Amino acid sequence: xxxxxxxxxxxxxxxxGETFEMVGISLTLSIIIGxxxxxxxxxxxxxxxxxxxxxxxxxxxxxxxxRSIPFVILLVLxxxxxxxxxxxxxxxxxxxxxLSIAAIAxxxxxxxxxxxxxxxxxxxxxxxxxxxxxxxIFHVLLPESLPGLxxxxxxxxxxxxxxxxxxxxVGGGGVGDLAIRFGYYxxxxxxxxxxxxxxxxxVQVVQSLGDIAAKKTDRN
Amino acid sequence: MIQLSDxxxxxxxxxxxxxxxxxxxxxxGKQEVFGIVGTSGAGKSTLLRTINLLERPTNGxxxxxxxxVTGFKGRxxxxxxxxxxxxxxxxxxxTTKSVFDNVAFALKVAGRSKKEIAQRxxxxxxxxxxxxxxxxFPAQLSGGQKQRVGIxxxxxxxxxxxxxxxxxxxxxxxxxxSILELLKEINRTLGITIVIITHEMTVVKAICDRVAVMNAxxxxxxxxxxxxxxxxxxEFTRQLVARTRSLELPPRLLEGNGGRILKLHYRGQRAEEPxxxxxxxxxxxxxxxxxxxxxxxxxxxxxxxxxxxxxxxxIVGQAVDFIESRTAGLEVVQ
Numbered sequence: 264x265x266x267x268x269x270x271x272x273x274x275x276x277x278x279x280g281e282t283f284e285m286v287g288i289s290l291t292l293s294i295i296i297g298x299x300x301x302x303x304x305x306x307x308x309x310x311x312x313x314x315x316x317x318x319x320x321x322x323x324x325x326x327x328x329x330r331s332i333p334f335v336i337l338l339v340l341x342x343x344x345x346x347x348x349x350x351x352x353x354x355x356x357x358x359x360x361x362l363s364i365a366a367i368a369x370x371x372x373x374x375x376x377x378x379x380x381x382x383x384x385x386x387x388x389x390x391x392x393x394x395x396x397x398x399x400i401f402h403v404l405l406p407e408s409l410p411g412l413x414x415x416x417x418x419x420x421x422x423x424x425x426x427x428x429x430x431x432x433v434g435g436g437g438v439g440d441l442a443i444r445f446g447y448y449x450x451x452x453x454x455x456x457x458x459x460x461x462x463x464x465x466v467q468v469v470q471s472l473g474d475i476a477a478k479k480t481d482r483n
Numbered sequence: 484m485i486q487l488s489d490x491x492x493x494x495x496x497x498x499x500x501x502x503x504x505x506x507x508x509x510x511x512g513k514q515e516v517f518g519i520v521g522t523s524g525a526g527k528s529t530l531l532r533t534i535n536l537l538e539r540p541t542n543g544x545x546x547x548x549x550x551x552v553t554g555f556k557g558r559x560x561x562x563x564x565x566x567x568x569x570x571x572x573x574x575x576x577x578t579t580k581s582v583f584d585n586v587a588f589a590l591k592v593a594g595r596s597k598k599e600i601a602q603r604x605x606x607x608x609x610x611x612x613x614x615x616x617x618x619x620f621p622a623q624l625s626g627g628q629k630q631r632v633g634i635x636x637x638x639x640x641x642x643x644x645x646x647x648x649x650x651x652x653x654x655x656x657x658x659x660x661s662i663l664e665l666l667k668e669i670n671r672t673l674g675i676t677i678v679i680i681t682h683e684m685t686v687v688k689a690i691c692d693r694v695a696v697m698n699a700x701x702x703x704x705x706x707x708x709x710x711x712x713x714x715x716x717x718e719f720t721r722q723l724v725a726r727t728r729s730l731e732l733p734p735r736l737l738e739g740n741g742g743r744i745l746k747l748h749y750r751g752q753r754a755e756e757p758x759x760x761x762x763x764x765x766x767x768x769x770x771x772x773x774x775x776x777x778x779x780x781x782x783x784x785x786x787x788x789x790x791x792x793x794x795x796x797x798i799v800g801q802a803v804d805f806i807e808s809r810t811a812g813l814e815v816v817q
Contacts, residue, residue: 393560402588481579482622
């Protein structure tokens with residue numbers, strides 16, 4: 264019995280490690296690329312200080328295309344690209360490629376929505392003081408939308424935990440993959456229940472941390 | 484100092500082309516407090532925004548100190564805005580920044596050093612009376628305090644002009660007058676030209692030197708504030724002025740009164756002459772004041788009184804003629 268427990272624990276630890284790796288990489292990339300993309304969508308919109316219909320339309324379309332592809336299909340669709348980028352299509356690193364693509368598009372929209380909630384008057388006041396577009400972005404838009412950006416990041420992280428389970432299909436590993444392999448294919452319901460409970464705990468922790476961070480930065 | 488010539492602003496939206504401002508020309512003098520008054524949707528806010536090019540006019544030119552700024556872009560535009568402060572109806576403060584940082588932002592934009600900022604912000608907060616609120620966040624402030632932060636921010640880079648977009652419309656009466664006093668003081672002590680738009684005639688009376696009345700995108704009348712209130716020429720101005728001064732009598736007074744009821748208008752120097760007491764002395768009629776209002780606009784009195792005259796009808800007639808010759812206007816109500 265203890266051997267089985269030991270083995271399970273090993274598997275679980277490995278699976279959690281893989282999940283963290285996939286979610287970590289994708290979340291980092293959605294911050295690095297998703298925020299600028301969301302900013303671009305926002306500031307090029309009608310009536311804003313860098314209004315540019317062409318860039319806005321192209322960016323918006325790109326995000327929509329990615330978001331309209333079901334994740335399972337995206338996984339398969341980007342396999343050739345993953346192969347060229349990583350040199351392999353198996354493992355958490357490879358699974359991070361489609362995960363990142365989906366997360367960037369998802370988070371970019373959430374960033375845009377948070378920015379839309381920044382009072383237009385505040386942006387106008389900044390323009391009226393003579394601020395440059397970059398000054399407005401870094402001193403007004405980002406700080407003012409920070410609570411919303413953090414809430415969006417939390418939603419993205421939780422979604423990523425879910426998506427990363429599907430990554431098991433292409434050999435990505437992770438907790439979700441473990442649950443499917445043991446619980447579904449091997450009928451080991453106990454293990455499935457354990458992993459599901461752990462996933463619930465993980466999501467709760469991520470959500471709570473996000474809520475605390477958002478609340479701390481919100482001055483309203 | 485500010486010259487707007489033939490300013491026209493058109494918006495093309497879903498509902499077709501809207502002409503918000505139609506061929507407006509205005510000249511605003513140095514250190515003047517200039518009011519633009521009108522109902523909402525008159526285009527006054529759009530007009531104000533052309534002065535710092537937040538709104539680009541479709542046509543016309545804007546000159547500031549003789550320099551044509553209409554086409555300013557990039558660096559020139561930012562420099563123009565640094566020297567043109569602006570405050571807003573909804574204050575437009577950054578909610579995630581403290582009072583200090585909200586004011587500091589304007590200085591940061593101007594490229595001032597940390598040391599300069601640390602020195603200048605307390606000066607500005609002292610000027611608007613918010614020294615003790617430096618570390619507070621906007622959500623913890625009252626409306627009047629928020630507007631004071633807005634004023635401190637607008638004055639940070641020592642502007643020549645302060646543009647005020649309905650600065651008191653979100654404030655209660657008492658706070659309104661304290662903010663107006665502060666603006667007046669800034670105008671006097673710092674010599675900053677103020678352009679203020681408002682729909683409240685009380686604001687105009689309180690601080691403006693000259694005023695333009697705007698309706699449907701057009702300036703219908705312009706002149707010194709006292710002139711505008713004393714002799715409104717355009718029908719729209721008359722309506723605006725009349726709204727601030729209602730001398731309605733309760734019907735009970737009209738029914739129960741046997742004598743003549745007159746409405747007298749006072750205006751300027753002659754309002755200070757003791758017309759009524761002289762009427763009483765000369766004609767021996769009884770004078771009863773039923774209603775009245777006298778106010779001082781730009782130091783000059785103007786107002787109206789509703790009085791009843793009682794006595795022998797022939798003598799009352801002579802008294803009415805006498806009063807008419809000594810006041811700015813007289814209406815026989817009954």
